[in-house]
Amino acid sequence: KYEAVIFDLDGVITDTARYHYLAWKKLADELGIYFDEVINERLKGVSRLESLEIILERSQKQYSQDEKEYLANKKNEYYKEMIKKITPEDLLPGVEKFIEELKKRGIKTAIASVSKNAFTVVENLKIKDKFDYIVDANEIKRGKPDPEIFLNAAEHLGISPEKCIGIEDSAAGITAIKRAGMFAVGVGNPETVKEADLILKDMTEAGKILELLD
Ligand code: BG6
Ligand code: MG
Numbered sequence: 001k002y003e004a005v006i007f008d009l010d011g012v013i014t015d016t017a018r019y020h021y022l023a024w025k026k027l028a029d030e031l032g033i034y035f036d037e038v039i040n041e042r043l044k045g046v047s048r049l050e051s052l053e054i055i056l057e058r059s060q061k062q063y064s065q066d067e068k069e070y071l072a073n074k075k076n077e078y079y080k081e082m083i084k085k086i087t088p089e090d091l092l093p094g095v096e097k098f099i100e101e102l103k104k105r106g107i108k109t110a111i112a113s114v115s116k117n118a119f120t121v122v123e124n125l126k127i128k129d130k131f132d133y134i135v136d137a138n139e140i141k142r143g144k145p146d147p148e149i150f151l152n153a154a155e156h157l158g159i160s161p162e163k164c165i166g167i168e169d170s171a172a173g174i175t176a177i178k179r180a181g182m183f184a185v186g187v188g189n190p191e192t193v194k195e196a197d198l199i200l201k202d203m204t205e206a207g208k209i210l211e212l213l214d
Contacts, residue, residue: 001163002107002163002164002165002183002212002213003107003108003159003163003164004107004108004109004110004153004154004157004159004163004164004165005102005107005108005109005110005164005165005166005167005209006109006110006111006112006150006153006154006157006164006165006166006167006177006182007109007110007111007112007131007166007167008045008111008112008113008166008167008168008169008170008173009111009112009113009115009118009121009122010044010113010115010121010169011044011169011170011187011188012092012095012167012168012169012187012203013091013092013095013111013125013127014086014090014091014092014095014121014125015090015092016083016086016115016117016121017044017169017188019079019082019083020043020044020051020079021037021040021043022078022082023075023076023078023079023082024040024043024051024055024075025040026075026078027055027071027074027075027078028055031059031071033055033056033058033059034058035055035058039054039055039058041170041171041189041191041192042054042171043055044169044170044171044172044173044192045114045143045144045145045168045169045170045171045172045173045176046114046143046144046170046172047114047137047143048072048075048076048116049068049069049072050143051072052068052071052072052075053068056068076116076117079117080117080120083117083120083121083124084124086121086124086125087124087125088125088126088127090124090125091125091127092202092203093202093203093204094202094203094204094205094206095203095206097206098203098206098207098209098210099130101210102210105210105213107213108132108133108157108159109130109131109132109133110131110132110133110134110135110153110156110157111131111133111134111135111136111153112135112149112150112152112153112166113134113135113136113137113149114136114137114140114143114144114149115136115137116136116137116138118134118136118137119136122134132157133153133156133157135149135152135153135156139152140152143172144170144172144173144175144176145171145172145173145175145176145179146176146179147176147177147179147180147181148176149176150164150166150176150177150180150182151180154180154182161180161181161182162181162182164180164182164183165182165183165184165185165209165212166180166182166183166184166185167185167186167187167209168184168185168186168187168193168196169186169187169188169189169192169193170192170193171192171193171195174186174193174195174196175195177196178195183197183198183212184196184197184198185197185198185199185200185209186198186199186200187199187200187201187202187203188201188202198212
């Protein structure tokens, strides 16, 4: 009954969730603000400025809008430096095989990422041709947990939402998939993706998604 699979990018297709964390950590350390991987779970799937707001919750200092933009930009410079090194080797284990299996079954595929760097990551991974459609931050007004990005992907694929499966590593992303009326697969931290319909340790378990297609 499912006809399309829509993938989140950061943390699902490649481990850029790690780079986002490391770049924020570097910035937080410089500002003397406490930040760790537990807090980082809340940053997954949310926009750059919203992520910064979460980090600044622990700051004594008040920052102006201009200062916030400066800080967000600084984090992005650290992040851009890290993603320069990405190659096709950085596809997470299980991803490539899973996409091939979907192709064999005639299932449509898309990427839905709110990252303004999604294009660079996709380019460096050399995976553009593997997907029928890619939607990023440039095409949407509202980020996850709003369903807009997943609905945009479904519409462009020409598949109704209830026939789509979304895959996410973030709480905001799982909420977005559910609100779009799609089947939600969560990968990674089980606590973070606990609202998902199916939870996988990582993409090597993607065979469990194929079982839903039979
Ligand atoms: C999401 C990440 O994919 O993109 C978030 O999960 C990140 O951690 C967001 O903040 C925005 O990314 P960028 O590259 O536009 O700062
Ligand atoms: Mg993600």
